[in-house]
Amino acid sequence: MGKTRERWLVDGMxxxxxxxxxxxxxxCAWYKDQSALEEALKKESHCILLDPQGKMMGSVDxxxxxxxxxxxxxxxxxxxxxxxxxxxxxxxQGKSLLSFSRMTFxxxxxxxxxxxxxxxxxxIRKGSGYHR
Amino acid sequence: MGKTRERWLVDGMxxxxxxxxxxxxxxCAWYKDQSALEEALKKESHCILLDPQGKMMGSVDxxxxxxxxxxxxxxxxxxxxxxxxxxxxxxxQGKSLLSFSRMTFxxxxxxxxxxxxxxxxxxIRKGSGYHR
Numbered sequence: 001m002g003k004t005r006e007r008w009l010v011d012g013m014x015x016x017x018x019x020x021x022x023x024x025x026x027x028c029a030w031y032k033d034q035s036a037l038e039e040a041l042k043k044e045s046h047c048i049l050l051d052p053q054g055k056m057m058g059s060v061d062x063x064x065x066x067x068x069x070x071x072x073x074x075x076x077x078x079x080x081x082x083x084x085x086x087x088x089x090x091x092x093q094g095k096s097l098l099s100f101s102r103m104t105f106x107x108x109x110x111x112x113x114x115x116x117x118x119x120x121x122x123x124i125r126k127g128s129g130y131h132r
Numbered sequence: 133m134g135k136t137r138e139r140w141l142v143d144g145m146x147x148x149x150x151x152x153x154x155x156x157x158x159x160c161a162w163y164k165d166q167s168a169l170e171e172a173l174k175k176e177s178h179c180i181l182l183d184p185q186g187k188m189m190g191s192v193d194x195x196x197x198x199x200x201x202x203x204x205x206x207x208x209x210x211x212x213x214x215x216x217x218x219x220x221x222x223x224x225q226g227k228s229l230l231s232f233s234r235m236t237f238x239x240x241x242x243x244x245x246x247x248x249x250x251x252x253x254x255x256i257r258k259g260s261g262y263h264r
Binding site for chain 2: 006007008009011012015056057058059062084100101102103104105106109112113116117120131132
């Protein structure tokens, strides 16, 4: 929800999007509020929701889990960052829920952390030295 | 460990340091490796360690906990971010351990997340609308 405006966050996100670009075609979409986001999600066939009730896991387990989700999803997987109160019960039905932290981060920081974890997952999968 | 070099991270940290400045005198120190960091910590009287074995909590509980640590610490509280493997057992003796996530973040992102959580804690304490 809400476009990223702070220059430093845009630059940080661009850095990870650039690093992800050899691995994956990544698209970001912004919605003006939670209900617009949830409306858009109804059209997505396979979707991970970042939600306070989501599963927490270490980066290596996340990597295994992410790639199994990618496999299940086929060609297109969506990952959605909701508001601080999380998603409505109806939208959560049958979706995979993920949580990075028991703490609340700003949406903006969550975007950055998500992109870094996605990049980290690809590096773990490759067996590079990025994650140790 | 290691100075922050990426421009966007320096700018992001500066943003939160600026926002924290009315509340607290904040100093950052960098060390070249884990042992130099642990050596420096021996001189600190009261210290919170960010460690994979640390306690995880929500932002409101973190706020209460942080302010009780500040009170115990008197005038000076240190918070240290260790390497991905955490701190040595000997340095952890009697220290408070904190963890943001079961996931591994880069040191750099952890700095940013820490500053945002500290700022959030001061805002929660003030009762402002920042955290909801």
